[in-house]
Amino acid sequence: MIKKAIIPAAGFGTRFLPATKAQPKEMLPIIDTPVIQYVVQEAVDSGIEDILIISGKGKRSIEDHFDRNYELESRILEKEDEALYNQLKHIENMANIHYIRQKELNGLGDAIYHARFHCGNEPFAVLLGDTIINSAIPVTQQMIDAYEQYRQIVIAVETVPHDKVNRYGIVGGKKLSEKLIQITEMVEKPEIDKAPSNYAIAGRYILTPEIFSALEKTPRGKGNEIQLTDALRILLKQQDITATIIEGKRYDIGNKLDFLKTTVEFALKRKEFAAPFAEFLKEIVKGL
Ligand code: UTP
Numbered sequence: 001m002i003k004k005a006i007i008p009a010a011g012f013g014t015r016f017l018p019a020t021k022a023q024p025k026e027m028l029p030i031i032d033t034p035v036i037q038y039v040v041q042e043a044v045d046s047g048i049e050d051i052l053i054i055s056g057k058g059k060r061s062i063e064d065h066f067d068r069n070y071e072l073e074s075r076i077l078e079k080e081d082e083a084l085y086n087q088l089k090h091i092e093n094m095a096n097i098h099y100i101r102q103k104e105l106n107g108l109g110d111a112i113y114h115a116r117f118h119c120g121n122e123p124f125a126v127l128l129g130d131t132i133i134n135s136a137i138p139v140t141q142q143m144i145d146a147y148e149q150y151r152q153i154v155i156a157v158e159t160v161p162h163d164k165v166n167r168y169g170i171v172g173g174k175k176l177s178e179k180l181i182q183i184t185e186m187v188e189k190p191e192i193d194k195a196p197s198n199y200a201i202a203g204r205y206i207l208t209p210e211i212f213s214a215l216e217k218t219p220r221g222k223g224n225e226i227q228l229t230d231a232l233r234i235l236l237k238q239q240d241i242t243a244t245i246i247e248g249k250r251y252d253i254g255n256k257l258d259f260l261k262t263t264v265e266f267a268l269k270r271k272e273f274a275a276p277f278a279e280f281l282k283e284i285v286k287g288l
Helices: 035-045 060-066 070-078 082-092 108-113 139-150 162-167 210-216 228-236 256-269 271-286
Strands: 004-008 050-055 096-101 124-127 131-134 154-159 169-175 180-188 199-207 242-245 249-252
Touching: 004 035, 004 108, 035 050, 035 060, 035 124, 035 131, 035 139, 050 060, 060 082, 060 096, 070 082, 108 210, 108 228, 124 139, 131 199, 139 154, 139 199, 139 242, 180 228, 199 249, 210 228, 249 256, 256 271
Parallel strands: 004 050, 004 124, 050 096, 154 242
Antiparallel strands: 124 199, 131 249, 154 199, 169 180, 169 199, 180 242
């Protein structure tokens, strides 16, 4: 059983400046809930009990968010707002959360490498801290199910438009079933006419401990960073790797337009906002 997850959350978030100059992009709220809380919730809903967050400079508010705040709790208790009190208790008790700091931002591969002692000899899930996936069955659960079946590394992928493949890590391979692909190649941000498919890596992985020795052998790649995709490509020469075509909708919050779309979609799903917000949007659209 997979009980551990890593959430990389140390990145600069340059695509979301200036908001991310002094606050983590993973703490940007979708309505009233920080992005990383949705991510932790997905992990917990998938049976994960132990989470290591890869933290770094300027990211302390993530730790505070999942910590206990006695003063705030007692203030809420005085106000006798039980629902809000229960929400606060829920956040601090979601999982067993640990932190390690990535001192230099050398890329996602390097961030994962920081988890080597924590994960030891066990397979583990990776959930990018700036990516929310909305789905009926939590995506990490979908991937754990695929891992249980094949006992090999599983990468979440989603179909993206052909003209956007150059923004993503893309996998190519042969279909094992409707939802599973046996990966034969993997390339980070390929040129549009050289991409092996339009299956884009979607910010969720089940990795096995061999990834750490592969990361040790991985030279700096795109952006002069240690890329996880490059390490996976090394492993692909030695072992089979599966991709799961996820059932769900992915939101990359590190991208401003996606952030706006997510806020609107999530607001329309919230009982207390759905009707008045829809009215407001209709008015706006009329004026376009
Ligand atoms: P991104 O690829 O979005 O990189 O990282 P970034 O640096 O945060 O953002 P931009 O491109 O500058 O806007 C995906 C996830 O991996 C983490 C990020 O915090 C994010 O949650 N990450 C990235 C690390 O933990 N360490 C790194 O060195 C890079």
